[in-house]
Amino acid sequence: MKDKNEPNISAQIGEADTWLDKGKTLIRQNKLAALSALIILLIILAAVFAPVVAPYDHLQQSLTDRLKDPSAAHLLGTDELGRDVLSRIIFGARISLTIGLVPTLISMAIGTILGLFAGFYGGKTDFAIMRLADVMLAFPSLLLAMVVMYTMGGGLINIFIALSLVNWASTARIVRAQTLSLKEKEFVEAAKSVGVKKHVIMFRHILPNCLPSLIVLFTLNIPSAILSEASLSFLGIGAQPPSASWGLMAVRGKKYLFSEPWLSIAPSVAIMIVVLAFNFLGDGLRDVLDPYLKEQ
Amino acid sequence: MNEQLLQANSNAHEANTELVLDIRNLKSHFFTAKGVVPAVDGVSIQVPPGKIIGIVGESGCGKSMTAMSVMGLLRYPGKIVGGSIILSGKEITHIRPKELAKIRGNEISMIFQEPMTSLNPVYPIGHQVREAILLHQKISKEEAKNRVIDIFRAVGIPEPQKRYYSFPHQLSGGLRQRVMIGMAMVCRPKVMIADEPTTALDVTIEAQILRLMKKLCEEQGTSIILITHNMGVVAEICDYVYVMYAGKVMEQAETFTLFEKNSHPYTQGLLKSIPKLDEKTDRLYTIDGVVPNLLHLPEGCSFCTRCSQAQKRCFSEKPYLYETGQNHGVRCFQYESGVHLDGK
Amino acid sequence: MENNIQTAEKNSRKKILLEAKNLVKEFPAGRNKGKSLVVHAISHVDLTLYEGETLALVGESGCGKSTLGRVLIRLLEATSGQICFDGKNIVEMNESAFSPYRKQMQIIFQDPYASLNPRMSVKQIIEEPLVTYGMRDKKEREMRVKALMKEVGIAEEFYNRYPHQFSGGQRQRIGIARAIALNPKLIICDEPVSALDVSIQSQVLNLLKDLQERYRLTYLFISHDLSVVKFIANRVCVMFLGCICEIGPTESLYEHPLHPYTRFLLNAIPKADPKLRSQEKELLSGELPSPINPPPGCRFHTRCPYARDICSQQAPCRKEINGREVFCHFPLED
Numbered sequence: 005m006k007d008k009n010e011p012n013i014s015a016q017i018g019e020a021d022t023w024l025d026k027g028k029t030l031i032r033q034n035k036l037a038a039l040s041a042l043i044i045l046l047i048i049l050a051a052v053f054a055p056v057v058a059p060y061d062h063l064q065q066s067l068t069d070r071l072k073d074p075s076a077a078h079l080l081g082t083d084e085l086g087r088d089v090l091s092r093i094i095f096g097a098r099i100s101l102t103i104g105l106v107p108t109l110i111s112m113a114i115g116t117i118l119g120l121f122a123g124f125y126g127g128k129t130d131f132a133i134m135r136l137a138d139v140m141l142a143f144p145s146l147l148l149a150m151v152v153m154y155t156m157g158g159g160l161i162n163i164f165i166a167l168s169l170v171n172w173a174s175t176a177r178i179v180r181a182q183t184l185s186l187k188e189k190e191f192v193e194a195a196k197s198v199g200v201k202k203h204v205i206m207f208r209h210i211l212p213n214c215l216p217s218l219i220v221l222f223t224l225n226i227p228s229a230i231l232s233e234a235s236l237s238f239l240g241i242g243a244q245p246p247s248a249s250w251g252l253m254a255v256r257g258k259k260y261l262f263s264e265p266w267l268s269i270a271p272s273v274a275i276m277i278v279v280l281a282f283n284f285l286g287d288g289l290r291d292v293l294d295p296y297l298k299e300q
Numbered sequence: 301m302n303e304q305l306l307q308a309n310s311n312a313h314e315a316n317t318e319l320v321l322d323i324r325n326l327k328s329h330f331f332t333a334k335g336v337v338p339a340v341d342g343v344s345i346q347v348p349p350g351k352i353i354g355i356v357g358e359s360g361c362g363k364s365m366t367a368m369s370v371m372g373l374l375r376y377p378g379k380i381v382g383g384s385i386i387l388s389g390k391e392i393t394h395i396r397p398k399e400l401a402k403i404r405g406n407e408i409s410m411i412f413q414e415p416m417t418s419l420n421p422v423y424p425i426g427h428q429v430r431e432a433i434l435l436h437q438k439i440s441k442e443e444a445k446n447r448v449i450d451i452f453r454a455v456g457i458p459e460p461q462k463r464y465y466s467f468p469h470q471l472s473g474g475l476r477q478r479v480m481i482g483m484a485m486v487c488r489p490k491v492m493i494a495d496e497p498t499t500a501l502d503v504t505i506e507a508q509i510l511r512l513m514k515k516l517c518e519e520q521g522t523s524i525i526l527i528t529h530n531m532g533v534v535a536e537i538c539d540y541v542y543v544m545y546a547g548k549v550m551e552q553a554e555t556f557t558l559f560e561k562n563s564h565p566y567t568q569g570l571l572k573s574i575p576k577l578d579e580k581t582d583r584l585y586t587i588d589g590v591v592p593n594l595l596h597l598p599e600g601c602s603f604c605t606r607c608s609q610a611q612k613r614c615f616s617e618k619p620y621l622y623e624t625g626q627n628h629g630v631r632c633f634q635y636e637s638g639v640h641l642d643g644k
Numbered sequence: 645m646e647n648n649i650q651t652a653e654k655n656s657r658k659k660i661l662l663e664a665k666n667l668v669k670e671f672p673a674g675r676n677k678g679k680s681l682v683v684h685a686i687s688h689v690d691l692t693l694y695e696g697e698t699l700a701l702v703g704e705s706g707c708g709k710s711t712l713g714r715v716l717i718r719l720l721e722a723t724s725g726q727i728c729f730d731g732k733n734i735v736e737m738n739e740s741a742f743s744p745y746r747k748q749m750q751i752i753f754q755d756p757y758a759s760l761n762p763r764m765s766v767k768q769i770i771e772e773p774l775v776t777y778g779m780r781d782k783k784e785r786e787m788r789v790k791a792l793m794k795e796v797g798i799a800e801e802f803y804n805r806y807p808h809q810f811s812g813g814q815r816q817r818i819g820i821a822r823a824i825a826l827n828p829k830l831i832i833c834d835e836p837v838s839a840l841d842v843s844i845q846s847q848v849l850n851l852l853k854d855l856q857e858r859y860r861l862t863y864l865f866i867s868h869d870l871s872v873v874k875f876i877a878n879r880v881c882v883m884f885l886g887c888i889c890e891i892g893p894t895e896s897l898y899e900h901p902l903h904p905y906t907r908f909l910l911n912a913i914p915k916a917d918p919k920l921r922s923q924e925k926e927l928l929s930g931e932l933p934s935p936i937n938p939p940p941g942c943r944f945h946t947r948c949p950y951a952r953d954i955c956s957q958q959a960p961c962r963k964e965i966n967g968r969e970v971f972c973h974f975p976l977e978d
Contacts, residue, residue: 028333190759194822197719198773199746212763358841359812472931502704502868504928507912511927529842532871532914536921555918573846574916575875577898583853584846584875590811591841606843 030292037288040281047278051097058091062248071264080270083256089266093274096248099160100278103233103249104226107167112222114168115175116214122176123183124206133176140173146235153241163242167229175221179214186210216293223286227279234275250275320388320490320523321347321370321408325642327382328362328369337594339365339378341547342642347491350521352514354538354555356528356570358591362547363527367493371410372400388490406436409484413496415476419468426452426464429483436487447486455482456512474505478512485516492516493525498533510537531574535559540627543567546592546602549621553628563630565607601632609634658694661830661862662716665690667725669708669715673936683935685711687886688725690962693830698856698863700877700894702870702909706932708886709866713832716864717749718742729830747777750823754835756815760807766793766818767803773825792821796851813844817851824855833865837872849876870913874898882906885935885943887959892968902970905944942973950974 031038050057059079066086074081080089122133140148152166186192187210195205236242237251245252250271257267328340340362347353355363368374370385372395385393387408392400404410412418420428426448433444445464452460455478468476477497484492494513498506514537517524526538534541534555541558543551543566551564562568572585589606598604604614614633621629622638629641669686685708693699701709714720716727718734727735734745753759760769770789771779779785790800796817798810807815816836823831833852837845853876855861867873873880873894880897882889882905889903901907908928915921930947933939939946945955952974960971 025333032333190753190755191761193719194751194753194759194819195761195772197717197746197749197751198822198826199743199776200772201776208764209761213761215763358843474931502932503870503912503914504704504908505931506914507925507927508929510914530914531842531916535916535918536914559916559918570842571916573843575846575849575871577871577874577910577913577915580895581875583850586846586850587843588847590813590844 026292030288034288034291036284040284040288043277043281044285047097047281048101050094051101054095054098058088058094060088060091062087062091062095063246064088071260073264074266081264081266083253083267084260089253089270092248092253093250093270096250096253096271096274097278099243099247099249100230100233100275102160103163103167104230104278104282107164108171108222108225108229110164110168111171112175112218112225115172116179116211116218118172119176119179120183120206120211120214123180124187124202124210130180134180137173137176140170141177143170145170146232149232149236150239150241153236160243160247163233163236166236167232171225171229175218175225178217178221182214182217183210186213220286220290220293223282223289227282230275230279230282318349318388319346319386320349321345321525322386323366323370323383324386325383326366326369326380326385328365328374328378329381331377331379335595338547338597339594340369342383343542343544343547343549344383344641345525345542345549347523347525349490349523350517351539352517352524352526352537354526354528354534354541355544356531356534356541357544358529360546360591360594361544363544364495365547366544367410367495367525367527370493371404371408372397373410405432405484405489406487407489408491408493409487409489410493410495411477411480411484411497413499415473415480416468418480419476421468424465424467425471425479426466429479429486432483433486448482451482451486452479455479455485455516456508457482472505473501474508477501477505477509481509481512481516485520485522488520489522491523491525493527495527496529497526499528499530506533513537531571543570546594546597548602548631549629550603550631551629552621553625557625557628561625561628563624563628563635564632565609566603569606569608658697660692661695661730662693663691663726663728664716665726665728667691667712667715667727668723669711669720670723681936684886684938685935686715687938689886689888691716691881691888691891693862693864695829695862696856696860697878698865698876700865700867700873700880701883702867702873702880703883704868704909704932706885706935707883708935709883710834712883713751713834713864713866717751717830717832718746719751747826748828749830749832750826750828751832751834752816752819752823752836755839756812756819757807757839759819760815762807765804765806766798766810769807769818770821770825773822777826788825792825795824795855796821797847811844812840813848816840816844816848820848820851820855824859824861827859828861830862830864833863833867835867836865838867838869845872852876870898870910882909885933885938887943888969888971889944890968890970890972892970896966896968900976902965902968902975903944903972904948904950904976907976942971 064087069082069086071084072078072082078088078090080093082088083092118133122130148170149166152169153162156162156165192205192209195209233242233249234251234254237249238255243249243252253271254268260267323343323345326340326343327338330337330339343362343366345353345366355366357363365378369380374380380393383393384391387403392403419425426445429448429451430441430444433439433447434441449460449464452463457463457475457478471479498509501509510533513524516522526533528534538555540554541552542549543564545566551558551562551567558567559571562571569585569587573587575584587606592598592602592605598615600613600615600617601607601619604610607614611633619631619633621631621641622635623641624630624635624638667686667689670682671685673681673683675681689712701712703709711720715722722735725735726733729745729748734742767789770792771785774785774788779788790803793800793803798814798817798821807818810818836852837848840848849872852863856863865873865877877894879891880894881891882903884905889905890897897906898910901910908926911925912927928947933943933946939956941956941958942960945951948955954973960973963970963972963975965975
């Protein structure tokens with residue numbers, strides 16, 4: 005009850021918040037999200053400048069240095085082929101982040117467009133798209149990804165395709181719901197009254213107003229893609245050796261779990277940190293950008 | 301008029317009548333990312349028993365914020381930073397939430413512009429009002445139900461027995477507002493704050509609700525603080541009026557005085573710019589400019605940038621609230637000869 | 645009275661811009677026990693708009709005034725009936741045939757916060773109709789947008805600003821600039837000032853009046869505020885629950901309402917003069933009947949203190965009294 009009656013301060017001072025103000029609010033209100041943003045930024049920088057940051061080449065084998073404990077020379081020790089674990093984790097960030105970003109972008113693009121059409125046109129279009137989405141959501145996504153991977157074989161590109169196919173449905177639902185409410189807005193009516201074409205209304209008037217929710221959704225979808233990749237790699241149908249995917253590293257360290265536990269723990273912790281950071285950031289962004297999504 | 305006499309007069313006004321609610325020099329500020337917003341900036345409002353006090357002003361003038369501060373509903377980033385609120389002799393400015401909850405609904409209550417948001421959609425309205433009674437009074441459920449039906453009858457809800465079991469969405473806006481008023485009146489509070497109670501209603505319904513409020517005030521002796529932007533509503537039922545602008549009281553006077561001898565350029569402009577039913581004009585009077593941004597208020601009088609009578613000093617010095625007649629205060633240098641009413 | 649006759653004569657000589665005949669608009673309202681329900685938003689309404697006038701549509705919420713405004717410019721499609729604009733029936737035209745007419749009729753909305761796309765700059769908002777109607781040249785468009793901004797009183801340097809940087813009154817001006825961009829003949833003003841502050845209201849009303857004079861615009865001014873209507877309208881049409889109660893020139897309608905409903909509306913307005921309050925005024929009791937099951941006969945009879953038997957049985961026909969139209973079995977006498 006109180007939320008509705010609570011006066012809107014930004015309306016009162018005659019200025020809405022700009023993106024900069026929203027950033028400031030985020031930092032002030034949610035320190036955890038701000039810290040997460042910082043961590044993500046550092047990881048991205050490390051991934052981009054991996055050859056500079058990493059102490060060793062991640063593929064360079066050295067059989068004399070096999071399975072070394074963590075030391076000053078190798079901060080996280082070495083693996084069974086004598087490769088530096090820290091360097092592999094830094095290079096592995098490249099794969100994990102790409103897996104996190106690319107399929108998420110593709111699946112969200114598909115979901116956004118389908119959601120827009122479903123919401124805007126309604127009727128049969130809406131029915132067809134949304135029932136398809138329901139089926140997608142009802143099907144275990146990892147199983148579906150596995151089916152795709154088994155039929156098409158392993159490898160990064162196929163992971164992209166598999167993950168893109170399974171994740172669009174949730175985006176489509178949210179975009180559809182927003183489109184339904186946005187298309188009743190007066191500015192859409194105004195566009196209609198001057199004879200603006202339907203597709204222009206859809207992409208110029210409705211889509212940009214879904215943007216805040218999409219950004220939030222994007223940050224929240226990334227960790228699930230990263231986790232799916234790790235699971236697929238763990239099952240042996242994801243990234244293939246010798247690439248330094250975190251999931252693959254964790255599974256290869258499995259053999260040495262009791263003698264050299266850092267081989268599995270280090271990549272797992274890396275996954276955990278990235279996933280947590282994206283989740284915290286997503287939650288924080290949601291509070292600042294998108295009160296609508298919060299209610300759902 | 302003689303200054304001393306005036307002072308004596310106003311003192312008498314303060315001393316003789318026991319005030320139910322006395323807001324003194326209240327300051328509520330909002331600490332936003334862009335800076336401090338002085339939403340309420342030194343507002344003093346006196347509410348004697350059994351009177352209807354109007355607070356008028358445009359959006360952002362701080363009228364709702366004043367009410368929120370009194371009800372203890374101000375939340376982050378808003379904060380009361382100064383002044384005091386005295387409810388029947390008791391200081392409630394920084395009272396603990398638990399005690400405040402006891403006072404709210406019992407001694408002071410509030411109704412809002414949109415009654416639908418204040419009613420729980422999943423319970424029948426009768427139950428909700430009954431809960432409000434049971435919360436504050438120790439009586440049996442059956443008794444409470446009868447009380448609710450009496451109240452419904454008193455606020456003019458047709459077929460109260462049947463309506464007891466209606467859900468909020470089954471009622472029209474006017475009926476919902478009647479339920480809210482009934483709920484606010486269950487414990488016969490000393491003060492009821494009504495924040496734009498008729499703004500969302502149609503004129504014929506508005507007139508009914510205003511008449512109801514006037515009746516409750518007269519019969520039950522409840523004082524009402526009526527917050528509105530509509531000068532017509534003020535003229536209709538208020539006894540005393542505060543005109544607010546940018547967080548400050550610009551003019552305060554008894555209703556008749558305000559409409560006949562309004563002195564502040566803002567009040568004058570506001571009254572002149574309303575289209576009248578009994579006049580035919582080709583152009584309306586306008587106050588130039590826009591409602592000011594509270595983050596960047598002018599250094600002097602907050603109205604100076606829009607004022608047609610502004611002089612040089614208005615831009616650099618802040619005027620006080622000067623007394624110009626009995627119970628009549630104006631915040632404008634033109635009336636400087638009067639006694640300062642600020643901070644008293 | 646002579647006055648009334650004169651205005652009536654003047655009206656008949658004036659050029660008709662838009663004429664609606666027997667207009668009906670119904671909305672589906674779900675089902676109840678297998679029967680599909682409809683909301684009777686507009687029931688058999690005839691309305692004429694003359695060139696250059698301001699006709700006000702007044703009534704309480706739910707009376708169908710906004711729906712009528714939108715149906716007239718085909719933002720909503722009529723269920724049945726005719727709308728003639730410049731002598732052509734526009735109801736049955738397809739989109740491309742209607743396009744040149746759409747240009748002639750624009751709308752200004754009530755809520756200045758919802759009517760401007762928050763993610764488009766002022767320039768993009770105002771130029772959108774120009775782009776849609778084929779003004780390709782960028783320079784020309786920019787000049788036109790700036791001229792429009794000047795026209796409505798927004799400084800040119802705000803060209804690239806976004807709506808959230810403006811106050812309510814300024815946003816409403818932007819909305820007005822967009823509406824006049826295509827040089828329309830008719831503008832539907834849907835409660836254009838009711839969301840604005842009192843001191844800003846008068847600025848916008850004056851602006852609307854100036855623009856009307858300059859461009860010979862015809863306004864259909866939808867409002868619930870009778871004082872605003874008194875200021876701006878030449879003629880007033882009072883609606884109740886999807887039906888017209890009475891239509892007449894502003895002055896005479898306000899002085900001598902013929903329909904009881906009009907009188908109650910006028911009585912109910914809180915007047916900004918405390919001296920008038922002591923007069924114990926007659927108030928309308930009761931609430932608006934449901935538009936899904938409107939009362940039979942005269943729709944107002946359930947609230948009307950003067951209702952007799954016939955009112956609940958037979959819908960009143962149009963009566964002409966002193967050149968004014970009223971739909972009531974027992975119109976008020978002075």
